[in-house]
Amino acid sequence: MDTFTFSKSFLNEKRNIGDPLADALIAYAFADVERKKELFDWMNGLSTNQDLQNVSPEKQTLVASIVSLPNWVDEKQMKQGAAFFGNHAAEIMNLLGLLSLPYCYTAANGAMVLYLSARMRNDAPKRLKETADFVWAIMSPVAFTKQGNGFVALLKVRLMHAAVRHYTYLNTAWKTGEYGVPINQEDMAGTNLSFSFIVIKGLRKLGYILNQKEKLSFMHLWNVIGNSMGVEQALLPNDLKQAVLLESAIKSDQFKPSTHGKELTASLIEHIKKTAGPKIDTAEITGLMNHLLGDEVAQMLGINAIKLADYKLSLLKVNSFFKEISLNDDPMFNYNAAFRAYQKQISITN
Structure with a gap:
């Protein structure tokens, strides 16, 4: 990205662009019952990145846009980004529910898609597990090797997004x-x-x-992922300064209170509460969300939270310190250990 400015007109232009390659494949497949079935059967049969070789002609352009990485990709930084995730996997996965998802709900126009689909409101556990599974797939140290399934995960999400676009247009409540x-x-x-x-x-x-x-390598890995997800390069910040400016511009352009943003957040909080069980109460969940999101964003989402006690924040920081000094030097070991802990937690809560 060469520009350091993100004007409202620039962002408005980007609001009128989806994912042309994925949208074209969905339009082609959904125009015929047999083609639609064939697409879903093919997607369900994908296991590793190796399965993306020798695809049918109508799928080739989309698949190539996912697996063919641009010349700015730095494989060393990608590996460092994956290692960073492995070192902090448990905390990052918790942050997805406590910070990343509610942050997205504050973008009222974008959150409307989730609201209309009703998936987050009516089946929050499944929606969150899908998001978690996606992140685990693309953050593995072997995600983008032949044996990994990172490219497969990216393809499935791109096509799912294109299918959501297709059906959202059919909903009379959607106002393009x-x-x-x-x-x-x-x-x-x-x-x-x-x-x-x-x-x-x-x-x-x-x-x-x-x-x-660490910060730049993690950002770089997500830029590579964003590229394979169909995000235009002009919207992929290549340093922290650009990330700050882009985040601020999107926040100014899209963040506002909305009924659907508040309902999505309430559903999320309820799910986190059920998952955590009696060891943490709603006040602590919302207090931590408020601490992470900041007062302004939390208020937009209707999060009525009391301030976390200073000693609880201190405990979080102490725990962070001991976690950092006990890390293993093997990225695959750290990733696998964190993934096993995640699977164990999922089996307990289910």
Whole structure:
């Protein structure tokens, strides 16, 4: 990205662009019952990135846009970004629910898509598990090797987004002139930031001390992911200064209170409460959300929270310190250990 400015007119232009390659494949497949079935059967049969070789002609352009990485990609930084995730996987996964997702709900026009689909309101556990599974897939140290499934995960999400766009247009409640294209470039850029730059900010608020190399490598990995997700390069910040400016511009352009944003947040809080059980109450969940999001964003989402006690914030920071000094030097070991802990937690809560 060469520009350091993100004007309202620039962002408005991006709100009218979706994902042309994925949208074209969905339009082609959904125009015929047999083609639609074939597409879903193919997607369900995908397991590893190796399965994306020798695809049928109508799928080739989209698949190539996912697996063919641009020349600015730095594989060393990608590996460092994956290692960073492995070192902080438990905290990052918690931040997705406590920070990243509610952050996205504040973008009222973009959140309308989720609200109309009703998936987050009516089946929050499944929606959150899908998001978690996606993140685990693309953050593995072997995600983008032949044996990994990172490219497969990205393809499935792109096609799911395109299918959501297709059906959202059929909903009379959707007003393209007001909301823009469903899951448009600005919204996708904001989501990418919420999983990268906003997570970095969240870790710092939890007391983690991050060096510049760690932050930039994690951002770079998410830029690579964003590129494969169909986000335009002009919306992928290549340093922290650009990330700050882009985040601020999107926030100014899209963040506002909305009924659907508040309902989505309430559903999320209820799910977190059920998952956590009696060991943490609603006041602590909303207090932590408020601490991470900041008062302004929390108020837009209707989060009525009391301030977390100083001693609880201190405990978070102490825990962060001991976690950092006990890390293993093997990225795959850290990733696998964190993933096993996640699976164990999922089995307990289910």
